[in-house]
Amino acid sequence: MFAYVVRRVLTTIPLLLIxxxxxxxxxxxxxxxxxxxxxxxxxxxxxDRLIDLYNLxxxxxxRYVSWLTSAVQGDMGPSPSQGGQQTFDLVLGRALNTAxxxxxxFFIIAITAVTLGVYSAVKQYSKLDYFVTGFSFLGISLxxxxxxxxxxxxxxxxxxxWFGARPFFVQGMRTVAQHGWLDMVRAHVLxxxxxxxxxxxxxxxxxxxxxxxxxxxxxxxxARAKGLPRRTVILxxxxxxxxxxxxxxxxxDFALLLGGAVVTETIFxxxxxxxxxxxxxxxxxxxxxMGVVVFIAALVVVxxxxxxxxxxxxxxxxxxx
Amino acid sequence: xxxxxxxxxxxxxxxxEGRSSTVGGEVPETEHLDPEHVIDELEGIEAVSRSFGRxxxxxxxxxxxxxxxxxxxxxxxxxxxxGPWLSPYGFSEQDFTALNQGPSLAHxxxxxxxxxxxxxxxxxxxxxxxxxxxxxxxxxTVIGTIVGAIxxxxxxxxxxxxxxxxNLFLIVPALVILLVVGVRWGATPNGIALLLGFLLWPAIxxxxxxxxxxxxxxxxxxxxRAAGARAPxxxxxxxxxxxxxxxxxxxxxxxxxxxxLESTLSFLSVGVQDPVPTLGNLIEKAKGQIDTKPSxxxxxxxxxxxxxxxxxxxxxxxxxxxxxTARKG
Numbered sequence: 001m002f003a004y005v006v007r008r009v010l011t012t013i014p015l016l017l018i019x020x021x022x023x024x025x026x027x028x029x030x031x032x033x034x035x036x037x038x039x040x041x042x043x044x045x046x047x048d049r050l051i052d053l054y055n056l057x058x059x060x061x062x063r064y065v066s067w068l069t070s071a072v073q074g075d076m077g078p079s080p081s082q083g084g085q086q087t088f089d090l091v092l093g094r095a096l097n098t099a100x101x102x103x104x105x106f107f108i109i110a111i112t113a114v115t116l117g118v119y120s121a122v123k124q125y126s127k128l129d130y131f132v133t134g135f136s137f138l139g140i141s142l143x144x145x146x147x148x149x150x151x152x153x154x155x156x157x158x159x160x161x162w163f164g165a166r167p168f169f170v171q172g173m174r175t176v177a178q179h180g181w182l183d184m185v186r187a188h189v190l191x192x193x194x195x196x197x198x199x200x201x202x203x204x205x206x207x208x209x210x211x212x213x214x215x216x217x218x219x220x221x222x223a224r225a226k227g228l229p230r231r232t233v234i235l236x237x238x239x240x241x242x243x244x245x246x247x248x249x250x251x252x253d254f255a256l257l258l259g260g261a262v263v264t265e266t267i268f269x270x271x272x273x274x275x276x277x278x279x280x281x282x283x284x285x286x287x288x289x290m291g292v293v294v295f296i297a298a299l300v301v302v303x304x305x306x307x308x309x310x311x312x313x314x315x316x317x318x319x320x321x
Numbered sequence: 322x323x324x325x326x327x328x329x330x331x332x333x334x335x336x337x338e339g340r341s342s343t344v345g346g347e348v349p350e351t352e353h354l355d356p357e358h359v360i361d362e363l364e365g366i367e368a369v370s371r372s373f374g375r376x377x378x379x380x381x382x383x384x385x386x387x388x389x390x391x392x393x394x395x396x397x398x399x400x401x402x403x404g405p406w407l408s409p410y411g412f413s414e415q416d417f418t419a420l421n422q423g424p425s426l427a428h429x430x431x432x433x434x435x436x437x438x439x440x441x442x443x444x445x446x447x448x449x450x451x452x453x454x455x456x457x458x459x460x461x462t463v464i465g466t467i468v469g470a471i472x473x474x475x476x477x478x479x480x481x482x483x484x485x486x487x488n489l490f491l492i493v494p495a496l497v498i499l500l501v502v503g504v505r506w507g508a509t510p511n512g513i514a515l516l517l518g519f520l521l522w523p524a525i526x527x528x529x530x531x532x533x534x535x536x537x538x539x540x541x542x543x544x545x546r547a548a549g550a551r552a553p554x555x556x557x558x559x560x561x562x563x564x565x566x567x568x569x570x571x572x573x574x575x576x577x578x579x580x581x582l583e584s585t586l587s588f589l590s591v592g593v594q595d596p597v598p599t600l601g602n603l604i605e606k607a608k609g610q611i612d613t614k615p616s617x618x619x620x621x622x623x624x625x626x627x628x629x630x631x632x633x634x635x636x637x638x639x640x641x642x643x644x645x646t647a648r649k650g
Contacts, residue, residue, distance in 0.1 A: 022493065
C-alpha cells in the first residue's frame with residue numbers, strides 16, 4: 001500500500017508541473033505587473049524592484065523555472081500587492097479562514113445529500129422523491145452568486161440583524177473571545193447555506209442514482225430473501241455500496257471547498273482564499289496567484305489519494321499493489 | 322484517477338457523464354419489466370411504423386415539465402430578441418434627467434446610475450447571454466465530438482492525451498483558468514464565448530469517447546469494415562448517428578452551464594465589460610446599490626435562474642425522449 005501511495009504521488013508530479021506552467025504562462029501573458037505601478041506614481045527604483053522580483057527581463061519559460069526552483073525549496077516569494085508579505089504565510093492564514101466555512105459546510109452537505117438521496121431512492125416516485133428531484137433541479141440551476149445575493153437581500157436588508165450580515169460588508173473574522181459563541185456561529189450561517197445549496201443539489205442526485213442502482217441489484221434481493229429486515233438491508237448492504245461512487249465526488253468537492261469559494265467569499269466579504277486569488281489576479285500579483293493555485297492543486301491531489309484509499313475500506317475487493 | 326479500479330470510464334454505461342460541473346449526470350438504471358405485462362402490451366399494439374422523429378416527439382410530449390420549459394424558453398428568447406427592438410430606448414442610451422431611478426411607468430425596471438433604462442438593458446443582456454451560451458454549446462459540442470470520436474475509435478496517443486487533459490482540469494479548476502485569462506480576453510461576448518468553449522469541451526469529449534468505445538465493437542461496425550468502409554466513414558456515417566441522443570442532451574445542458582459560468586465571471590468583474598450588457602454584468606453593476614435598489618439585482622438574477630431552470634428541464638426531457646435506454650427512474 002505504501003508503494004501504491006508513492007506511485008500515485010509520483011504520477012501526479014508531471015500533471016502538477018504542466019498545470020502550474022499553464023497557469024504561470026497564462027497569468028504572465030494576461031497582464032502586465034508593471035501596469036499597476038504606473039497608476040501609483042512611483043520612482044524608477046520601484047519598477048526595478050518589480051522587474052527584479054519577477055525577472056521580467058527574461059522570457060516566460062525562464063521566469064517559470066526560477067519561480068519553480070524557489071517554490072520547491074519552500075520559498076513562494078513575497079507578494080507585492082499585499083505589502084510584500086510572504087505568499088506562503090498569506091495563503092496559510094487565509095486557508096484557515098476558508099476552512100472555517102469549508103469544514104462545517106462539507107459535513108452538512110455530505111449528511112443532507114446522503115439522507116435526501118437515499119430517501120428519495122428508497123421511496124422512488126413518492127411525493128418526497130419528486131420534492132428532492134425538484135430541489136436538486138433548482139439547486140443546479142441557481143448560480144451561487146444569485147443565491148448568495150438573494151440571501152443577502154432577505155436577511156441582510158429586509159430582516160436586518162438576524163445573522164448580522166450586510167452585503168459586501170467587511171467586518172473581520174469573529175473570534176469566540178471577542179464576540180462570544182453565538183455571534184461567531186451566527187456569522188457563519190449564511191455563507192455556509194450559500195455553499196450548501198448548489199453542492200447538495202448535485203450530490204443528492206448522484207446519491208439517488210447510485211442508491212437506485214444498488215437497490216435493484218441481485219444481492220439486495222438475496223439479503224431480503226434471507227429474511228433480513230428491510231432497514232438492515234438498505235443501510236448495511238445497500239448504503240455501503242452506494243457510497244463508493246460518492247467518495248470520489250466528496251474528495252473533489254471537499255478539496256474545492258477548502259481551496260476557497262470565490263463567489264461566496266466575495267458576497268459575504270469573507271477574508272478567505274478565494275478573495276486572495278481574486279486579489280492576486282486583479283493586481284497582477286503573480287506570486288500570490290501561483291501560491292493559491294499550487295495550494296488548490298495540492299488539495300485536489302491529496303484528497304483524491306484519500307478517496308482512493310477509502311475505496312479499499314468500503315470495498316475490500318479493491319487491493320492496492 | 323487512472324489507477325482507480327472501480328471507475329474506469331470504459332466500464333461506464335452510455336449516457337453516464339460522470340460529474341462535469343453542473344452538467345447533471347445520471348447513472349442509468351436497468352429497467353425492470355414484468356414479462357407478462359410486456360406481452361399484454363404487445364398484443365394490444367397494432368404494427369404501425371413510426372419514424373424516429375415521431376417517436377421522439379411522442380416521448381417528449383409526455384414529459385410535461387420539459388414541454389413547459391421549452392415554451393417558456395421560447396418566450397424568453399422572443400422577449401430578448403424583440404424587446405430591445407420595441408423599446409423606445411437604446412441599451413447604451415443615457416438620459417441625464419432620469420439618473421438612478423426606481424421602477425416607474427417610463428422605466429418599468431428603473432434606470433442605472435448613468436441614466437440608462439434597465440429594462441432594455443436586461444433584455445439586451447439576456448440576448449447577449451443567450452448568444453454567448455449558444456455559441457459555447459455549439460463550439461464545445463463540435464470540438465468535443467471530434468476529439469472524443471477520434472480518442473474512442475483509435476485509442477492510443479490521443480486517448481491518453483485526452484485522459485491527461487481531463488485530469489489536468491481536475492487539478493487546476495476551470496474557474497481559476499477562466500479568472501486568469503478572462504481579465505484580458507473575456508471582455509467581449511465573443512471573447513468570453515471562445516474561452517468557455519475551449520475550457521468546457523473535454524466534458525463532451527469524454528462522453529463521446531465512451532460511446533465510441535462501446536459502439537466500435539458492435540457487429541454493424543464490423544460489417545461496415547468488411548464492406549470496405551474506411552475509418553472516417555465508419556466513424557461519422559455509422560457510429561455518430563447512434564450517439565446523437567446523448568450529444569444533443571449534453572449540448573442542451575451546456576447552455577445552462579455556460580450561462581451560469583458567464584454570469585459568474587461577469588459578477589466577479591472578469592467577463593464582458595460595460596457598455597455591453599449581459600445578465601451577469603448587470604448584477605455586477607447593481608450590486609453596490611443592493612441596499613437601496615435590490616430589484617436591479619433580483620430581476621436579472623431571476624432571468625438567469627429562469628433560463629437555467631428551463632434548459633435543465635428541457636435537457637432532462639430530451640434525455641428521456643432521445644435516449645430511452647438511459648432513462649432515469
